[in-house]
Amino acid sequence: MKIQEIEPIVLTSKEKGGATWASTMILVKVTTSNGAVGYGEAVPTLRVISVYNAIKQVSKAFIGKEVEEVEKNYHEWYKQDFYLARSFESATAVSAIDIASWDILGKELGSPIYKFLGGKFRDKVLVYANGWYSDCVTPEDFANKAKDVVKRGYKGLKFDPFGQYYDWIDEKGLREAEERVKAVREAVGDEVYIMIEHHGRFNANSAIKIAHVLEKYNPLFMEEPVHHEDIEGYKKYRSSTKVTVALGERLISLKEAMFYIDNRLADVLQPDITNIGGVTIARKVVTLAEANDVEIAFHNAFGSIQNAVSIQLSAVIPNLLILENFYDWFPQWKRDLVYNGTPVEDGYVKVPEKPGIGVDVNEKLLEELKAEPIPLEVGEEPVWVVKNTWRGY
Ligand SMILES: O=C(O)[C@H](O)[C@@H](O)[C@H](O)[C@H](O)CO
Numbered sequence: 001m002k003i004q005e006i007e008p009i010v011l012t013s014k015e016k017g018g019a020t021w022a023s024t025m026i027l028v029k030v031t032t033s034n035g036a037v038g039y040g041e042a043v044p045t046l047r048v049i050s051v052y053n054a055i056k057q058v059s060k061a062f063i064g065k066e067v068e069e070v071e072k073n074y075h076e077w078y079k080q081d082f083y084l085a086r087s088f089e090s091a092t093a094v095s096a097i098d099i100a101s102w103d104i105l106g107k108e109l110g111s112p113i114y115k116f117l118g119g120k121f122r123d124k125v126l127v128y129a130n131g132w133y134s135d136c137v138t139p140e141d142f143a144n145k146a147k148d149v150v151k152r153g154y155k156g157l158k159f160d161p162f163g164q165y166y167d168w169i170d171e172k173g174l175r176e177a178e179e180r181v182k183a184v185r186e187a188v189g190d191e192v193y194i195m196i197e198h199h200g201r202f203n204a205n206s207a208i209k210i211a212h213v214l215e216k217y218n219p220l221f222m223e224e225p226v227h228h229e230d231i232e233g234y235k236k237y238r239s240s241t242k243v244t245v246a247l248g249e250r251l252i253s254l255k256e257a258m259f260y261i262d263n264r265l266a267d268v269l270q271p272d273i274t275n276i277g278g279v280t281i282a283r284k285v286v287t288l289a290e291a292n293d294v295e296i297a298f299h300n301a302f303g304s305i306q307n308a309v310s311i312q313l314s315a316v317i318p319n320l321l322i323l324e325n326f327y328d329w330f331p332q333w334k335r336d337l338v339y340n341g342t343p344v345e346d347g348y349v350k351v352p353e354k355p356g357i358g359v360d361v362n363e364k365l366l367e368e369l370k371a372e373p374i375p376l377e378v379g380e381e382p383v384w385v386v387k388n389t390w391r392g393y
């Protein structure tokens with residue numbers, strides 16, 4: 001089955017999402033010579049046009065190739081792209097094509113992909129909530145919304161309690177962050193996991209101070225306390241704190257992931273299947289992590305195809321810690337596009353049994369949501385925060 005067509009599809013709706021880029025999705029539809037169709041998803045970030053163009057460019061390396069030769073196809077692209085292999089845009093493009101290829105493979109074999117990725121290690125995947133705290137500013141806001149999340153059955157939730165602080169944090173910022181975390185811990189009790197998101201924005205000294213103040217609330221992990229490029233910062237953070245460190249959502253290759261594993265910079269790796277290189281590279285990263293006693297918590301914050309493939313891979317790996325879940329806080333159109341047959345129940349998601357990545361795309365809605373690629377607007381708030389939380393109180 002040769003890859004005949006690769007179509008990048010930009011989708012948007014008037015209904016906005018939690019972050020600027022949540023208002024847009026970029027799907028990749030791959031069609032083979034015998035008419036089989038698979039879907040992948042790329043990360044729009046703020047580069048809708050450049051990601052769209054990257055998919056067009058990267059596609060050239062895949063057209064005419066055998067769809068099941070995922071390893072060889074990735075390798076050929078890596079060889080041909082020379083410089084582009086180092087860009088986020090082409091990494092997410094190649095990831096989306098790879099995911100669609102696996103989707104086709106599963107559909108052809110009449111099997112969910114977990115069955116030929118080693119088989120189920122678990123029937124249901126433990127997930128944690130993210131995206132639940134939009135508009136939360138005061139500790140009471142966070143506590144009330146956190147209670148709602150737990151009422152829905154979630155056993156874990158992640159949030160960024162740092163308001164408008166960037167680079168460094170002062171005593172006021174530390175106190176505000178602590179009050180929010182304390183309020184959430186008291187609201188959810190001791191048995192629910194809480195994860196502290198820093199979005200990689202602090203220098204090491206501030207991040208260390210934060211860790212010392214927040215460790216008593218027993219976070220499951222501290223995510224990106226400093227920017228992932230700040231290697232010296234991580235070394236300092238690791239030698240001055242006892243907390244569990246998670247990072248990885250912005251890594252774009254196997255060898256990049258290897259660096260963090262090899263240098264013991266993280267306890268938990270968060271590869272994102274839509275930018276690490278698809279299923280083909282993600283499973284290698286997982287194996288490297290396993291051999292080095294590093295746990296996995298896939299980053300899963302963008303769209304419903306990403307969610308589906310992340311569940312499939314989470315089902316098969318021995319070193320899964322927990323999976324991120326944004327699905328319940330997606331704008332409605334993203335949920336209508338890919339109907340979730342396995343909602344979160346009692347904190348877990350059942351692994352779907354449908355062929356391919358386990359979900360169906362609503363093709364009629366897909367047509368309605370199709371849009372031209374246009375640049376996303378950057379508001380005053382940083383785009384990576386959940387809307388209206390970039391505030392003090
Ligand atoms: O770990 C994550 O899921 C990301 O860092 C998110 O927290 C981003 O903020 C989100 O993509 C914006 O809505």
Ligand SMILES: [Mg+2]
Pocket residue numbers: 197199223224249
């Ligand atoms: Mg994050």
